[in-house]
Amino acid sequence: MNKAGPALQWGGRFADAPDAALLAFGSSLEDDLVLAPFDVACSQAHVATLAAAGIIDVGTAHALSSALQAIADEIPSGEFAAQARALGAEDVHGAIDARVRALAPAAGEWLHAGRSRNDQVATTLTLYARDRALRGADLCERIARFAIDSAKKALRDETVLAATTHWQPAQAILLAFWLGAVAEMFVRARRRFGRVAADAREASPLGSGACSGSTLPLERTIAAQELDFAAPSRNALDSVGDRDVALDVLHAATRAVVAASRVSEELVIWCTPAFGYARLGDAASTGSSLMPQKRNPDPFELVRAAAAVATGTYASALASLGGVALSYHRDLQETKAQVIRGTERGLAALAAFAAALPHVHWNAQAMTARAGDGYVVATDIADALIAHGISPRKAHLLVGNAVSVAERDGRALGARDLTALAKAAKLKGVLKAPLEPLASIRAKKTAGSTSPEAVARALSELEAIL
Ligand code: ARG
Numbered sequence: 001m002n003k004a005g006p007a008l009q010w011g012g013r014f015a016d017a018p019d020a021a022l023l024a025f026g027s028s029l030e031d032d033l034v035l036a037p038f039d040v041a042c043s044q045a046h047v048a049t050l051a052a053a054g055i056i057d058v059g060t061a062h063a064l065s066s067a068l069q070a071i072a073d074e075i076p077s078g079e080f081a082a083q084a085r086a087l088g089a090e091d092v093h094g095a096i097d098a099r100v101r102a103l104a105p106a107a108g109e110w111l112h113a114g115r116s117r118n119d120q121v122a123t124t125l126t127l128y129a130r131d132r133a134l135r136g137a138d139l140c141e142r143i144a145r146f147a148i149d150s151a152k153k154a155l156r157d158e159t160v161l162a163a164t165t166h167w168q169p170a171q172a173i174l175l176a177f178w179l180g181a182v183a184e185m186f187v188r189a190r191r192r193f194g195r196v197a198a199d200a201r202e203a204s205p206l207g208s209g210a211c212s213g214s215t216l217p218l219e220r221t222i223a224a225q226e227l228d229f230a231a232p233s234r235n236a237l238d239s240v241g242d243r244d245v246a247l248d249v250l251h252a253a254t255r256a257v258v259a260a261s262r263v264s265e266e267l268v269i270w271c272t273p274a275f276g277y278a279r280l281g282d283a284a285s286t287g288s289s290l291m292p293q294k295r296n297p298d299p300f301e302l303v304r305a306a307a308a309v310a311t312g313t314y315a316s317a318l319a320s321l322g323g324v325a326l327s328y329h330r331d332l333q334e335t336k337a338q339v340i341r342g343t344e345r346g347l348a349a350l351a352a353f354a355a356a357l358p359h360v361h362w363n364a365q366a367m368t369a370r371a372g373d374g375y376v377v378a379t380d381i382a383d384a385l386i387a388h389g390i391s392p393r394k395a396h397l398l399v400g401n402a403v404s405v406a407e408r409d410g411r412a413l414g415a416r417d418l419t420a421l422a423k424a425a426k427l428k429g430v431l432k433a434p435l436e437p438l439a440s441i442r443a444k445k446t447a448g449s450t451s452p453e454a455v456a457r458a459l460s461e462l463e464a465i466l
Contacts, residue, residue, distance in 0.1 A: 007087040007098040009112065023090070026330075031337035032092040033081050034344065038127035039096050039120065040072045042206060045223035046115055049207065053217045056110050063107035067100045091333075093117045093124070114209065114216040118240040118328040122205035125336055127227065129249040130200035132343050133193045136253055139350040140190035143260075144183045144466060146357055151179035151459055154362070155452060160437045161277065161367035162376050163450075167269075169374025172437030175362060176459070177450040182263055183462050189256040190466075196252050200245045204229035208236035211327040240328045246339045247317055253346030254310040260353040261307030264300035267360060271297045276366040284359035299356040306349030313342025371437035375403045375413060380440050381421065384433035390425050398424055 008018075044065060051061035074080035084095035087102075094117075101108030155176035163173040204227055207213070207220035213236045220232035233239035270277035280297045288294035317338035324331045378399050385395035402417045414435060422431040434440040444451040448458065 007089040007094060009090075009094050009097055009117070026090060026333075028091045028333045028337060029084060029089060029095065031333075031340055033084065033095075034340055035092050035124045035128055036075050036080055036084075036096065037072065038124040038131070039093055040068050040075075041127060041227060042120060042123045042223075043068050043096060043100075043111060045206060045226035047111070048226055049218050049220070049222045050110065050113055052219055052222050055113050055216060056107075060107045060110055063104040064100065064111055067103040067108065068096075070103055071096060071099050091117070093120050114207070114214040114218050116208075116210040116240070116328075118210050119205045119208040119236070121328075121332070121336065122208070122240050122242060123227070125243070125246045125339070126200050126205065128340070129245040129343075130197050132347060133197035133200060133249045133252060136249070136256060136347055136350065137190045137193035137197065139347065139354055140186045140193060140256055141466060142354050143350070143357065144186035144190060144462070146354070147179045147183035147186065148459055148462055148466075151176040151183065151455070154179055155455055155459070157364060158438060158452065159362065159364040159367060160371040160441060162371050162374060162437070169376050171379060171450075172371050172376045172440045173450040174441055174452065174455055175364070175367060176452075176455050180455055180458050180462070183459070185259040185263070186256070187462055187465055189252070189259055192252045192255060193249075196245060196248045199248060201228060202230050203233035203239065204231070205233050205239035205242070207232055208239045211237050211240050237327050241324065241326055241332065243317075243321055243332065243335055243339070246336065247314075247321070250310070250314050250317055250339045250342045250346070253343045253350070254307070254314045257303065257307045257310045257346045257349050257353075260350060261304045264303045264353065268297050268300050268304070271300075271360075276363055278363060279361045280356070281359035281361060284356045299352050303349045303353045303356075306345055310342045310346040310349070313338045313345070317342065368437075372412060375406070376437060377413060377434055377440045378403055380443060381413065381418070381431075381433040384431055385421065385425055385427075388425065388427050388429075388431070390427075394425070 047056070047061050047064045047068070050056045051058065056064070071080055074083065080095075080099070083099055084092065087095055087098045089095035089098055097108075097112060100111050155174065157175075159175040160172055161175055161178070162169045162171070163178070164170050204220065204224035206223040206227070207218045224230070224232045233242075267278060267280075269275055271280050280295070280300075284297075284299055285295045286298045288296065317335050320331055320334045320338060324335075381402070382392070382395040382399040385398065386392050390398070398421055402413060402421055406413050406417060412435075418431045418433060418435075422429075425431075434443045441450050442452065444454065447454060
């Protein structure tokens with residue numbers, strides 16, 4: 001008789017029932033219900049291993065398999081979650097075990113042979129990491145492709161704007177170049193997710209047991225193959241406590257959302273009337289309950305905050321792991337909860353970001369109208385002096401003086417400034433330098449620059465990578 005309760009997988013050695021408050025404190029069910037499909041897969045693989053070892057007969061294997069399939073069918077509708085809560089299980093693993101015993105009472109007694117929740121948690125969490133890494137990679141690819149397609153269009157239109165550093169006008173760029181930068185970030189984010197998915201295929205923890213393996217003759221390659229791992233893990237003590245790919249998927253999600261957050265920050269500002277570079281369409285905007293005129297870019301603000309949340313969960317997950325000795329200790333339950341929370345929120349934010357981007361409408365006129373503000377051609381003029389043999393230090397000083405004169409007069413740099421600069425620098429010939437944003441952009445010569453040719457090349461290279 002199990003004093004701990006029918007849904008718990010232990011209790012024989014206890015005389016007293018568990019304290020209800022402590023049991024509730026120790027429950028991870030609400031955190032790990034999302035692992036249910038992965039636990040079912042993991043349990044099916046374990047059934048195959050037990051059957052191959054002759055520990056269960058064909059009939060038992062079949063009954064277990066059918067019960068697990070029935071549970072898999074109950075997951076999408078929420079039916080399984082309701083059952084799990086009603087059972088009062090400690091976690092999703094206990095809930096599936098209890099549900100199997102309810103659906104197939106005799107066979108259900110055998111499912112956990114040679115298995116511990118320790119290798120089970122490690123395996124299901126790895127399968128989860130693999131799945132979410134693939135989902136994250138898809139989202140990043142979608143974002144990158146959208147940015148590339150938008151960039152190609154903006155390149156045809158030669159839409160220009162002033163790039164800022166420190167939010168101050170810096171140099172003229174093509175909108176296509178800005179969009180290309182967004183694509184670069186998400187191509188890298190996609191690759192990061194891809195590496196995590198590959199790592200999550202390497203070593204199957206299943207069959208490690210509690211921490212040292214099993215005396216039952218379990219052929220671990222069976223489960224490894226069923227679950228699409230390259231091989232069983234090499235060291236049971238390590239594999240039950242290994243949370244590397246779990247942390248890596250959260251890391252990849254955090255990094256991707258941080259990238260999305262940086263783009264969001266810029267878009268939020270571009271959508272203000274003061275900037276007016278972009279307008280977020282109705283479908284992605286929200287209004288105010290009080291101010292009738294409002295059009296708020298909430299999705300991008302939420303993405304910005306989601307980056308902070310993901311970063312926080314990553315820090316929490318790492319911190320919860322740092323004091324844990326080798327093998328399994330209960331702290332790891334909290335690590336898992338942080339990984340799941342941060343990854344789910346991060347991927348939801350990435351999906352929202354991908355959904356909101358197509359609703360951004362560029363205002364090329366507003367960008368172009370202000371692209372020349374703030375003396376964005378000053379560097380090109382200094383470069384032109386350098387090309388005439390003037391030292392960069394002197395060129396910087398001369399052009400800086402010219403900017404200060406023009407600013408005092410409330411005008412842009414013009415032909416007369418070039419003449420004055422040529423004179424001040426004692427040039428033999430005339431000083432030629434771009435004075436307009438588009439001329440500045442077209443004059444760029446370096447690979448990876450904002451010149452239309454360099455942007456076109458970068459975009460086609462990115463497309464080839466995708
Ligand atoms: N709920 C636990 C977790 O999520 C399950 C593992 C329990 N293992 C144990 N030895 N108590 O980590």
